[in-house]
Amino acid sequence: MDTIIIEDALFAAIAAIGFSSISHLPKRAYPYCAVIAALSHSLRYIVMQNPEWHMHIFPATLLASFFTGISAVFLSHLAKTPAEACFFPSLLPMIPGMYAYRTFGAIAACIFSDTPDTFSFYFYQFAHNGFICISVLISMVVGSTIPIAIFKKVSFQATR
Numbered sequence: 001m002d003t004i005i006i007e008d009a010l011f012a013a014i015a016a017i018g019f020s021s022i023s024h025l026p027k028r029a030y031p032y033c034a035v036i037a038a039l040s041h042s043l044r045y046i047v048m049q050n051p052e053w054h055m056h057i058f059p060a061t062l063l064a065s066f067f068t069g070i071s072a073v074f075l076s077h078l079a080k081t082p083a084e085a086c087f088f089p090s091l092l093p094m095i096p097g098m099y100a101y102r103t104f105g106a107i108a109a110c111i112f113s114d115t116p117d118t119f120s121f122y123f124y125q126f127a128h129n130g131f132i133c134i135s136v137l138i139s140m141v142v143g144s145t146i147p148i149a150i151f152k153k154v155s156f157q158a159t160r
Helices: 002-022 027-049 057-079 083-094 097-111 116-150
Strands: none
Touching: 002 027, 002 083, 027 057, 027 083, 057 083, 057 116, 083 116, 097 116
């Protein structure tokens, strides 16, 4: 399990660096975004997979995105960038891609279904995966922006 967590952290860090470069952040911010992404993605993985906690993806993402926001607020002054610029690329590896993929696959199967039973099954899959995807995206936004509201004075001093 330790190697899975390390691989998960590594891939999240690589994705964060890629998203940082697409967002045109200064290169001095890349390591901070990578560290924040690796730690927060690993935190989400651990609280979801640990038998003692075994959280659903929604509260696990809320917790991890809150950690991302706090980390970005307190590390952004080192990179001399706004906290939002640090947490946005760090959050992108946590987007629930499989749920979005399954949502669109189920709606396509819904459209092409020929019996009411298959339509009902695929519509249930569409609704289930779609609601999880939307709720995880909302938890990412809420969890990462709360620290900026709480630590407003610290977060706005990053670029001064």
